Amino acid sequence: MNTKTVAQQVIAAAKAHGAEFCEVVVTQNEFALKRIRQGQVDQPPAGEQWGIDVAIVKDGKKKTVSFDNPLFAERIIGETMEQMQVLPKQELYVPTEIFPSVAQPKNLYDEKTAELNGDHLIQIAKDVAGKLASHNLFLSGKIAQGRGEATYENSIGTTQTARFTQACAGLFAFDQNDLSVSSYASSGGIASDHIEKDRIAEELISKCELQRGKQKLDLFEGKKEGEDLNIDVILEPYFFRTIFEWLGFFGFNGLFVERGESFMSNKIGQQITGTNITIVDDPVDSRNRGMGFPFDFEGRPRKKVVLIEQGIAKQGVYDTALAAKWKKEATGSALPPSGRAEGAAPFDLVIEGGNISVAEMIKNSKEPTLWITKLHYPGMKHYQTATMTGVAQHGVFLIENGQVRSPVENIRFEESIPEALKRVEAMSESRLVFDPLSFSLPSGVVVPAMKIKQFRFVGSTKRTL
Amino acid sequence: MDNEHREFLEEVLRLAKKKGAEYADCRLYPNTESEQIKLENGQITTLNSSQSAGFGVRVLAQGSWGFYATPILDRQKIEEVVKRAVHSASINATIQKEKVVLAPNSQRWPKEKVGTYQTSIEIDPFAVSLEQKLIALASADEAMRQASAKSYWRICEMSAVKTRKLFASSEGVLVDQNFCETGAAVQANAKSPEGDDIQRRSYPNSHVYYMQGGYEMIQKLDLARNGAVMAREAEQLLGAPLARPANTGVIILPQMLNLHIHETGHGFEADRVLGTEWTLAGGSFFTPLLPQIGAFQFGSAHVNLTADSVTEYGVGTFGYDDEGTPAQRAPLVENGKWVGLLTSREIVPQLNAHVGREYFTQSSGAMRADGYASWPVIRMVNILLEPGETDFEDLKQTVPEGTVMFGANKSWSIDDVRRHFTFGTEIAWEKVRGKWEPRKNAKYYGDNLNFWRNCQAVCDKKSFWLQGIGSCGKADPLQTMHTGHGSSPAYFTNIQVGSVGNL
Numbered sequence: 001m002n003t004k005t006v007a008q009q010v011i012a013a014a015k016a017h018g019a020e021f022c023e024v025v026v027t028q029n030e031f032a033l034k035r036i037r038q039g040q041v042d043q044p045p046a047g048e049q050w051g052i053d054v055a056i057v058k059d060g061k062k063k064t065v066s067f068d069n070p071l072f073a074e075r076i077i078g079e080t081m082e083q084m085q086v087l088p089k090q091e092l093y094v095p096t097e098i099f100p101s102v103a104q105p106k107n108l109y110d111e112k113t114a115e116l117n118g119d120h121l122i123q124i125a126k127d128v129a130g131k132l133a134s135h136n137l138f139l140s141g142k143i144a145q146g147r148g149e150a151t152y153e154n155s156i157g158t159t160q161t162a163r164f165t166q167a168c169a170g171l172f173a174f175d176q177n178d179l180s181v182s183s184y185a186s187s188g189g190i191a192s193d194h195i196e197k198d199r200i201a202e203e204l205i206s207k208c209e210l211q212r213g214k215q216k217l218d219l220f221e222g223k224k225e226g227e228d229l230n231i232d233v234i235l236e237p238y239f240f241r242t243i244f245e246w247l248g249f250f251g252f253n254g255l256f257v258e259r260g261e262s263f264m265s266n267k268i269g270q271q272i273t274g275t276n277i278t279i280v281d282d283p284v285d286s287r288n289r290g291m292g293f294p295f296d297f298e299g300r301p302r303k304k305v306v307l308i309e310q311g312i313a314k315q316g317v318y319d320t321a322l323a324a325k326w327k328k329e330a331t332g333s334a335l336p337p338s339g340r341a342e343g344a345a346p347f348d349l350v351i352e353g354g355n356i357s358v359a360e361m362i363k364n365s366k367e368p369t370l371w372i373t374k375l376h377y378p379g380m381k382h383y384q385t386a387t388m389t390g391v392a393q394h395g396v397f398l399i400e401n402g403q404v405r406s407p408v409e410n411i412r413f414e415e416s417i418p419e420a421l422k423r424v425e426a427m428s429e430s431r432l433v434f435d436p437l438s439f440s441l442p443s444g445v446v447v448p449a450m451k452i453k454q455f456r457f458v459g460s461t462k463r464t465l
Numbered sequence: 466m467d468n469e470h471r472e473f474l475e476e477v478l479r480l481a482k483k484k485g486a487e488y489a490d491c492r493l494y495p496n497t498e499s500e501q502i503k504l505e506n507g508q509i510t511t512l513n514s515s516q517s518a519g520f521g522v523r524v525l526a527q528g529s530w531g532f533y534a535t536p537i538l539d540r541q542k543i544e545e546v547v548k549r550a551v552h553s554a555s556i557n558a559t560i561q562k563e564k565v566v567l568a569p570n571s572q573r574w575p576k577e578k579v580g581t582y583q584t585s586i587e588i589d590p591f592a593v594s595l596e597q598k599l600i601a602l603a604s605a606d607e608a609m610r611q612a613s614a615k616s617y618w619r620i621c622e623m624s625a626v627k628t629r630k631l632f633a634s635s636e637g638v639l640v641d642q643n644f645c646e647t648g649a650a651v652q653a654n655a656k657s658p659e660g661d662d663i664q665r666r667s668y669p670n671s672h673v674y675y676m677q678g679g680y681e682m683i684q685k686l687d688l689a690r691n692g693a694v695m696a697r698e699a700e701q702l703l704g705a706p707l708a709r710p711a712n713t714g715v716i717i718l719p720q721m722l723n724l725h726i727h728e729t730g731h732g733f734e735a736d737r738v739l740g741t742e743w744t745l746a747g748g749s750f751f752t753p754l755l756p757q758i759g760a761f762q763f764g765s766a767h768v769n770l771t772a773d774s775v776t777e778y779g780v781g782t783f784g785y786d787d788e789g790t791p792a793q794r795a796p797l798v799e800n801g802k803w804v805g806l807l808t809s810r811e812i813v814p815q816l817n818a819h820v821g822r823e824y825f826t827q828s829s830g831a832m833r834a835d836g837y838a839s840w841p842v843i844r845m846v847n848i849l850l851e852p853g854e855t856d857f858e859d860l861k862q863t864v865p866e867g868t869v870m871f872g873a874n875k876s877w878s879i880d881d882v883r884r885h886f887t888f889g890t891e892i893a894w895e896k897v898r899g900k901w902e903p904r905k906n907a908k909y910y911g912d913n914l915n916f917w918r919n920c921q922a923v924c925d926k927k928s929f930w931l932q933g934i935g936s937c938g939k940a941d942p943l944q945t946m947h948t949g950h951g952s953s954p955a956y957f958t959n960i961q962v963g964s965v966g967n968l
Contacts, residue, residue: 034557035941037741040529041557045840045942046549047521047534062509067516068838069536076516083514086595090509118556126560142744142941172743179740179752225712225911225961259618260660341503341510376747379878381889382906382966384663389887391880393747412878412885412910414965437745437943458887461880462912465754465761 003028003151004161006052006070011155013074014056017081021057021094022155025297025336026050026070029148031439034121036171039129039139041122051440053297055337056080060089064338093321095298098157102301105162107290108442110191113165114147121145124169124197131201132173137208141171141184145192146439152299160295166442167192170435172394173204180216180463181407183207184374184394186238188434189289190442207373207395211407217398218409220460229411232369232425233455234361234399239375240351240447241433243388243417244279246378248346251386252281252307254333255343257316258326263386263418264313272313273421276354279308281317281333281346287446288432292348295332302332307346311422319344347441353448354427361426361451362399369399369451370408385416391461410461426451466579466631466641470495474633476543477522482635484551486524486531488567490634492787493520494837495538498591499626504602506619507610519837522546526554528564534838568813571791571827574637580791582642582784585777586679590625590647593680598623605651605688612696615655615703621692622673623649623683630787638789646780646947648675648935649683651692655699664702664905666695666891670720671873675933675947676778698892701903707964708893708907713867714921714958715909716860719930720873721890722850723950726770727934729913730848730950732883733772733797734831734939735806735816741842744941747881750914751803755819763803764917767853767955770798772807774830774846779949780933781846788841790830797848801918807831807843835944842940847931847949853923857954860922861901869962870894870901870954871909876965884913889965906964916957924953 003026014022028050035043052073053066058081065080067073121143129139145167152160168188175181185203187196219229247263249256256262264272282304283292295301298320306314318326319334322344333344356364362371373395381387389412396408427448434444474491481489496518503511521534524547531554533546602621609619625647632640652667665671668691676682717725732749736742740752754761774782774792783792788810797805806825808816809832813825834841861870876889893907931951938945 031942032553033942035741035744037739038562040561040563042530042741043840043842043940044530044532044553044557045940046532046553047838048536049838050536062512064511064513065515066513069516069518069538071537071539072516072518080514083595087512088509088596088599118553122556122559129560140740140743170744174740179748226710226963260656260663266660338511338513338515341505376881377878379876379887381876381887381908384661385966387965389876389878391878391885393881410880410885412880412887414887437941439942459885459910459912461882461885462914463750463884465914 001070003149006073007151007153009073010052010054010077011153013077015155017078019056019058019081019155023055023298023337025053025152027148027150027440029146029439030116031144031146032116032118032121033142033144034125035142036125037140053336053338056084057092057094058084060092061087062090062092063087066338093324095320096156099299099301101159102294105290105294108162108164108190110165113145113167113192116145116147120192124195128171128197128201132204135205136176137173137205138176139171139173143169150441152295152297154299158299160299162294164442165190166439167195168434168436169195169200171200171204173208175208181208181211182394184238186433186435189432190291194289210397210404214407216407216409218460219411229457230454232365232367232451232453234358234369234371234449234451236358236373236449237431237433237447239372241445242375242378244349244351244445244447246380246388247386247417248349250380250383252316252346253343254316254318254322254326254328261383262316263384264316265384267313268315270313271311272418273308273311274424275311276424277308277311277421278352280350281305281307281348282350283348285350285446287430288348288444291442291444293441296334297336298334300330300332300334305331317344317346347443350446351430351448353430355429356426357428358449363402365399365402371397371399381414386418387414387416389414411457412459413455414458415456420452420455423453424450425453466639470631473540474631476540477547478633478635480544480547481522481524481551484547486526486551488525488635489522490632490788491520491522492837493631494518495629497628499624501624502598502602503620503622504606507603507606517836521837522550524550524554525565526551527558529554529558529561530565531557532840565811566814567810568827570636576637580640580785584643584645584677586645588680590680591627601688605692608689608693609651609653609696612693613653613655613700615700616653616696617656618654620652621688624673632785632787632789634789640785640789642784644677645679646675646677647680647682648673649686649688650674651688651695653692653696653699655703657703662703664699666699667873668692668695670932671875671891673935675780675935677780677782678778702892702905705903705905708869708904708962710963711867712959712961713869714864714956715960715962716864716868716870716954716956718870718872718954719952721871721888722952722955723932724874724877725888726848726850726950726952727948728877728879728886729883730845733806734843735808735812736843738806739812739815745943746939750882750884756821758820758824759804761803762801763798764801765920766801767920767923768798768801768917769851771796771849771851772829772831772846773849776847779847779931780947781949786830786832787834788832790828793830795829807845809843833946835946839944840940844939844946845948847951850923850952850955852926852929852953855922855924857924857928860924860954860956864896864956866896868896869907871907886910886913906966907962908965909960909962911961916960919958920955921958922956924955926953928953
């Protein structure tokens with residue numbers, strides 16, 4: 001049993017019950033994750049997962065059904081077709097275009113990673129923990145790997161299959177004697193060899209060392225409640241991954257664009273960020289380490305889509321039905337059948353960067369500047385302006401005269417992201433950030449670090465009691 | 466419990482023991498069914514059914530945990546799943562420094578006892594015809610459409626989920642539980658003629674509302690009548706002023722306060738307190754305070770927070786948690802003092818080591834997984850702010866001019882130790898010359914200890930409102946859990962108010 005045979009079984013069952021159109025996405029994956037606390041495995045989630053997501057059309061009626069047990073396929077399709085008899089007729093878009101099958105991308109699957117050797121994960125944990133221990137730091141976080149396969153098929157003849165592997169480490173270091181000293185680094189890709197354990201260890205150690213023995217500055221100490229702080233920032237790719245994942249869904253999603261809720265609504269063709277900002281959705285960008293999936297969830301082969309070019313809003317992303325409704329071009333961004341009411345999404349965002357390293361940005365910062373590693377708990381405060389909030393954590397530093405002066409207490413920003421992207425002064429090279437919360441299909445963000453003028457902060461974490 | 470499933474569970478446990486597990490448990494989900502229906506502007510946009518089945522095996526071997534899960538509910542699969550779980554534990558043991566120790570169950574499990582739980586329902590939501598459900602949603606949509614011409618985007622949705630969970634452990638615990646949850650919501654979005662302002666109102670809340678019960682829970686919501694109110698309010702908000710920045714008194718209604726309690730409640734999860742959740746959710750400001758539990762002043766004397774897994778209708782209500790601990794009411798804050806945490810069996814001895822005494826005697830019964838495939842973690846159950854004695858109408862009359870009252874939540878974020886928060890709401894009202902005038906894009910923000918310590922009054926049980934939140938994210942891989950929250954309107958002073966989107 002594989003995803004293709006299950007997909008064929010679903011299509012055959014639907015046709016046998018008289019379906020006029022049927023499409024199905026079948027995913028199967030196995031993964032192992034080691035959740036580490038204080039250098040030992042605290043939680044070891046692992047398993048085999050299936051996802052079967054089907055849309056059926058008959059007599060002007062449509063229903064979707066999703067299930068996780070491939071053995072139930074025929075029964076569930078039969079039941080669904082029976083339930084459809086009582087449905088009212090709906091306004092439907094039924095696709096007619098047959099897409100050519102795409103070949104398995106060579107770099108989407110790594111044989112060694114597919115072995116899912118748990119010993120390898122433990123060895124990475126041991127190696128990083130060992131390096132941290134020599135600096136009186138302990139390791140927390142997670143290391144994971146997985147393999148899987150996805151098939152799309154429909155009853156008019158589109159058929160796509162691809163298999164993949166993925167591996168990542170999202171790790172934290174804490175001081176053995178002072179938990180307020182902490183840092184974060186992550187690394188990953190299609191292969192377990194993409195986990196750059198040495199870089200992770202080096203980043204974790206160096207950022208903790210910068211905090212050691214120093215009182216964290218609370219930049220809101222002495223400020224009145226409600227008083228803001230505007231200060232230059234250097235934001236690392238880890239921080240931006242979260243920001244752009246949110247913008248991907250709530251900003252570039254064609255449904256949001258057309259409905260008036262996106263920061264791009266009514267602004268296509270206009271300058272909405274600085275001219276140094278170009279954002280694309282690109283499954284074959286070499287910097288994403290083969291992570292791009294070759295087709296979307298309606299089987300359309302994916303290609304590069306330019307979303308913002310030199311600051312000008314170019315377009316949102318659309319599935320076939322959305323594109324037909326709004327007279328746009330489909331972009332290969334369809335969600336699975338049961339999720340299409342939520343619109344469409346980019347899967348492989350690439351934010352073009354520059355050539356100034358974070359070290360150079362720090363050195364060049366003459367004005368007080370905050371250097372921020374990671375973002376916690378993002379929230380969209382206002383959709384039309386893409387005003388977001390969140391808290392900087394696990395490595396926040398004040399830079400003065402080109403040098404790190406002090407660690408800084410966690411601090412909350414509230415900022416319109418497109419407005420902030422008009423004030424980008426410097427960018428590093430873009431690189432893949434991949435620290436996923438699910439192992440269904442691989443998807444990362446290629447993003448640079450950025451130096452931004454006068455970012456807005458509204459409060460800080462208090463430790464006083 | 467039927468013999469077929471019982472034998473399946475017993476086979477898992479027998480094999481786990483044979484392969485070297487010191488402890489094992491198995492959660493078996495024979496069939497979980499759900500249904501989601503959504504109408505947007507009167508058109509069906511979502512009509513989805515889901516089914517799920519499978520089993521997950523957790524073992525303790527060589528003092529370390531192992532786990533594996535599969536949707537293939539086939540006895541032929543048991544050996545492979547158990548083997549993988551035990552193998553995982555043996556690998557993990559190579560870096561284990563402290564062996565996992567489970568606190569004893571609160572009571573010895575009687576031989577042959579099967580613990581059971583069944584949601585009490587009047588109308589099976591899966592027996593109600595699709596036509597009837599669509600009519601209910603379409604009626605609500607039409608009511609919103611008629612109430613406001615500016616309601617350009619209207620959503621009416623409902624869902625139901627039925628879950629059977631079987632649990633067995635190598636300690637002889639055997640549990641068979643059946644749950645039924647239903648949920649529904651309506652939402653009206655109004656847009657200004659220029660398209661630069663969109664205001665939304667949702668009922669009963671902005672997060673799809675869930676309760677444990679049958680279709681009768683949806684009928685009680687009266688979606689059509691309340692949908693019309695929402696449409697009118699969304700239109701009204703287009704012309705309302707922004708909330709002005711001020712440090713002032715606020716009344717937080719349950720539609721917002723329940724989420725504030727939720728975000729605060731995460732800080733009471735003992736796994737966060739001990740540092741397991743850094744990969745996703747974060748930590749807790751309680752970590753360095755553990756020796757002070759029982760004495761630390763968390764809030765004002767009006768604040769009583771309880772972790773309650775027995776209250777009727779709550780989505781955090783059950784008979785037994787996912788390691789067989791019975792449901793209970795566990796106080797977290799009593800008269801403002803911090804007295805408890807949400808715990809599991811494993812974490813009790815670890816906590817006591819940090820507290821420095823045997824403060825915790827048993828699990829609070831908070832281990833929950835969002836399905837058979839997920840590793841159970843400490844989760845909120847129903848976290849309740851216990852009602853006080855103030856009448857809501859009296860409170861509104863007696864609070865000073867300039868007080869701001871916050872309604873349904875719209876945006877939320879809190880820092881990684883649950884101190885600095887910001888919450889935005891769909892609607893707020895400011896008290897002006899004795900009247901409550903609407904304000905849009907309002908937010909309140911600041912320090913969470915300051916918030917709870919400045920709680921001046923909690924309204925009485927007449928205005929208590931229990932709701933389920935259907936999308937609480939925690940763990941890694943991410944699990945989405947339903948958690949219950951209940952509160953009455955409450956009054957707080959010295960709170961920073963502002964607005965967003967006014968750039």
